Amino acid sequence: MSKRCAIIFGANGISGIAMTKVLLESDEWSPIICVSRRPPQLEETSANSRIQFVSIDMVKSSADELASKISAAGGAVAQHAYFYTYLEKQDPKEHIEINKMLLEKALHAVSLVSPKLKSFMLQTGYKHYGNHLGGDKMVHDYPWKEDAPRVFKDNFYFHQEDLLYEYAVNKNWRWLVTRPNVILGVSKGNYMNFGVSIALYAALQKSLGREFIFPGNEVEYNAIFDHSSADNNCRFQEYLSLNDKIPSGAFNICNNDKPKFSELWPKIANYFGLKLPEPLFRDEKAKHPEPNSVYCQLPLTEYAEKEKKAWYNIAEKNGLDTNAYDYATWQFVDAVAGRTWPDEASMEKAAKYGWTRKVDTIQEYYKLFDELKKMKVIPK
Incomplete structure (x- = not known):
């Protein structure tokens, strides 16, 4: 053949x-x-x-x-x-x-x-x-x-x-x-990825002994968001x-399991041994953002700049690649978590031609986090 x-x-x-x-x-x-x-x-x-x-x-x-x-x-x-x-x-x-x-x-x-x-x-x-x-x-x-x-x-x-x-x-x-x-995935030297940014944020919060705050708002937290x-x-x-x-x-093309951050976020927290704040959303704008607006209760773009020195200390202590933090897509995370609308597309056309595969998004996050540990992007 x-x-x-x-x-x-x-x-x-x-x-x-x-x-x-x-x-x-x-x-x-x-x-x-x-x-x-x-x-x-x-x-x-x-x-x-x-x-x-x-x-x-x-x-x-x-x-x-x-x-x-x-x-x-x-x-x-x-x-x-x-x-x-x-x-x-x-x-x-x-x-x-x-x-x-x-x-x-x-x-x-x-x-x-x-x-x-x-x-x-x-x-x-x-x-x-x-x-x-x-x-x-x-x-x-x-x-x-x-x-x-x-x-x-x-x-x-x-x-x-x-x-x-x-x-x-x-x-x-x-x-x-x-x-x-x-897209969830990773390549050596290419850290401009949503999942990588989430992993860096979680690892930093863990090292600082803080809770795992969802950066965005309650509307997006409960909306369908295709991965x-x-x-x-x-x-x-x-x-x-x-x-x-x-x-x-x-x-x-999506994983077709129709996840919401309200389902994913607690499981990501468990992976890193983090606690969720109670309540999850404390200010009124985070609970009830304006329709078609973008609002983050904790903008990671600002957070990442503020905590950069702390991350460099953690990276030095654990022998991590600091480039990941410098090139992470903090602004993209804010744009996603701060939305007030779903990201949901139909997979009917793919199914019409025989593609019915579904992927468990949280397991894809776990695989990504495990790989980032091997690559020394986040602490083990």
């Missing part, structure tokens, strides 16, 4: 590493072409002959240079491509332009060197529905479905989807877009790409 060949763009990020692990589980995938600026971070990839690493800075390099390197790695036999490359920019216009440019380079390179390509998968997210904005810039029909109208314009996901569609139609590829919500574990996302993405009968299009 002939082998399958995949190209993974952004192979050293949380999602790229998860996909590399998933593909390595089957001997049918070879070669697996991992495209990233940094060398492979997974121990299992460094000496694996099935991994072909392409080291390139996609911002500074041209599409032709990218194509040349992919070709040298065996890209001529690639059948499936998975795109996770992403850059954060504060300026909205620059954010759109640079992420569209990165995708365009990947699409152009693959179109030049991979004549056997069957599918190209782009990972976007729930921001497609405006969940990061709320108010009149958010889709209000729950649960969010893939065919929901685009309610605002300045979203780089829209530009990427349209670009992928144009290439795919022209090249006769299947185009696949998957939309996860908050999307990196491993589950990638298994779904592999499933989509290998099933030729599944048509091109966009698909939501």
Whole structure:
């Protein structure tokens, strides 16, 4: 039986590493072409002959240079491509332009060197529905479905989807877009992750002998908030790409256990041996925030800055990697915990095509915390 060949763009990020692990589980995938600026971070990839690493800075390099390197790695036999490359920019216009440019380079390179390509998968997210904005810039029909109208314009996901569609139609590829919500996972040296920030906060509160205060408000605490574990996302993405009968299009992907922080938070507290405050919400604004507003009773952005010295002392005492604290997504945690609306998308479309897998979100948190201990990001 002939082998399958995949190209993974952004192979050293949380999602790229998860996909590399998933593909390595089957001997049918070879070669697996991992495209990233940094060398492979997974121990299992460094000496694996099935991994072909392409080291390139996609911002500074041209599409032709990218194509040349992919070709040298065996890209001529690639059948499936998975795109996770992403850059954060504060300026909205620059954010759109640079992420569209990165995708365009990947699409152009693959179109030049991979004549056997069957599918190209782009990972976007729930921001497609405006969940990061709320108010009149958010889709209000729950649960969010893939065919929901685009309610605002300045979203780089829209530009990427349209670009992928144009290439795919022209090249006769299947185009696949998957939309996860908050992704649970970790990669060495990449700590910009919701779960990592929660772990650092919990570990610090434990070391300081404090209670595990929920940063946000009571409305969000009791709302459904979909999580999307990196491993589950990638298994779904592999499933989509290998099933030729599944048509091109966009698909939501989440753990599908519909968790609430009111269910997760006490269990995270138990993991770290922390107590919850009583009552959980003490000020009136935390109990009854304005609809469509963002309010945190304990903004972690401010908290992290205030307690930085304390964390450095804990890190030095336990031999921890201080970079994790410096690069944690404190602002993102505030944006999530401080919301006053659910993050809930429909999985009906995925189920229609045979995907009915459910994942226990709290167990994914536990796995993440265990891994962070091994990586010396938090104390054991």
